[in-house]
Amino acid sequence: MISINSHLSTMHTDIPKFLDDIVEEMWADLNPVNKVGDPIKHALISKVGNLKEKVSSQEHMKQVGGDAQARHLEYVQLLEDSTYLKHIITARPTQLNSITVTAQEILQEDDLFVMHRGKAQSRPFGKLLLKAFNYVSYRGSDHCYMRYQKLLFKEATCPYCNYGTATIIKVEKPAGASKIMMLYDIDHFYPKHAFPYLALSFYNHIPSCKICNQTLKEGKIFRTNTHIHPYQLCFDSIYRFEANHSILKSHPLEKINLVNVSSFQDQLASNLCLEDRYNCSTKLARTEDLIDILSKRLHLLDDPTCAPAEFKALIELIKAFGVVQKKERILSSPYGKYNRDIVKMFDVKNVLNIS
Numbered sequence: 001m002i003s004i005n006s007h008l009s010t011m012h013t014d015i016p017k018f019l020d021d022i023v024e025e026m027w028a029d030l031n032p033v034n035k036v037g038d039p040i041k042h043a044l045i046s047k048v049g050n051l052k053e054k055v056s057s058q059e060h061m062k063q064v065g066g067d068a069q070a071r072h073l074e075y076v077q078l079l080e081d082s083t084y085l086k087h088i089i090t091a092r093p094t095q096l097n098s099i100t101v102t103a104q105e106i107l108q109e110d111d112l113f114v115m116h117r118g119k120a121q122s123r124p125f126g127k128l129l130l131k132a133f134n135y136v137s138y139r140g141s142d143h144c145y146m147r148y149q150k151l152l153f154k155e156a157t158c159p160y161c162n163y164g165t166a167t168i169i170k171v172e173k174p175a176g177a178s179k180i181m182m183l184y185d186i187d188h189f190y191p192k193h194a195f196p197y198l199a200l201s202f203y204n205h206i207p208s209c210k211i212c213n214q215t216l217k218e219g220k221i222f223r224t225n226t227h228i229h230p231y232q233l234c235f236d237s238i239y240r241f242e243a244n245h246s247i248l249k250s251h252p253l254e255k256i257n258l259v260n261v262s263s264f265q266d267q268l269a270s271n272l273c274l275e276d277r278y279n280c281s282t283k284l285a286r287t288e289d290l291i292d293i294l295s296k297r298l299h300l301l302d303d304p305t306c307a308p309a310e311f312k313a314l315i316e317l318i319k320a321f322g323v324v325q326k327k328e329r330i331l332s333s334p335y336g337k338y339n340r341d342i343v344k345m346f347d348v349k350n351v352l353n354i355s
Helices: 004-008 015-030 044-049 051-056 058-064 066-079 082-090 093-106 124-132 135-139 142-150 210-217 245-249 274-279 287-295 298-302 308-321 327-332 336-346
Strands: 113-116 119-122 155-157 165-172 178-182 185-188 205-208 239-243 256-260
Touching (some): 015 142, 044 051, 044 082, 044 124, 058 066, 066 082, 082 093, 119 124, 142 165, 142 178, 185 210, 205 210, 287 298, 287 308, 287 336, 327 336
Antiparallel strands (some): 113 119, 185 205
């Protein structure tokens, strides 16, 4: 519930350069070369280079028809330009929409997928693109999990909901073998059934929990101008959690509201049912315990100097509860943003320095 860029700032100073290096590394990993510097058979450039032959075949024309085949060939010719292909893989969040617009100027939606009984089914050309932009192979590669370790997702929370976990573990296998497992999904912000050419785009990959990705998002179309993209926008700056204000007068907790405090017309929070999920998680988040701690110490929040020792103890108590002081550490703690927002309701003078 902060931008991934802010999350990275806990370890890195020059975030743009760090991410540029990560993206360049990914492009190189997707395109290994032989001894003379040519892309090997399994390189992305080679796979895309083989598309023209498949799309030009009589078999493909029989499957899709002549008009569709012509559109597919036109788009494949665009992908054969390695400069443009690299642009697709390395495009920043602000550039992803323009890539989809370019594709949509050439292709029709049913060139890629159709909906059947509420489920997306890839069409022949969509399947060819997904095979070339092979996400399954990438997801199982060593360089994938190593990349997310560098991105500080060895032990973190889901950037969408901030309470689903994102961890990487080493599982021992028989005969001394072992396997590294990423215990979270990588969400395709622009879903790969609708945008198969973005299946390997770095900034189209968002580490996320299975509830956000599989249960609630499913195949919903997210776009950077309608949904918070965690590499582009900061949820913490757009939304604020608010409990019923009567808790400030020792009344019971009734409801948690998620309030948009920005001009960005976001749809992510509603698509992922964040307000409902947090209202159903107040016991897990121990919200009433946190409220009790704060409501009994309102005098300290009004004037810390009235009892310096008690105020110091309050700071330690808040820290022990798990409230993170700096927003850059929100993803390191389940309910990190939510707890900070509850504290801010009581600490209107910000004497606890929740930055």
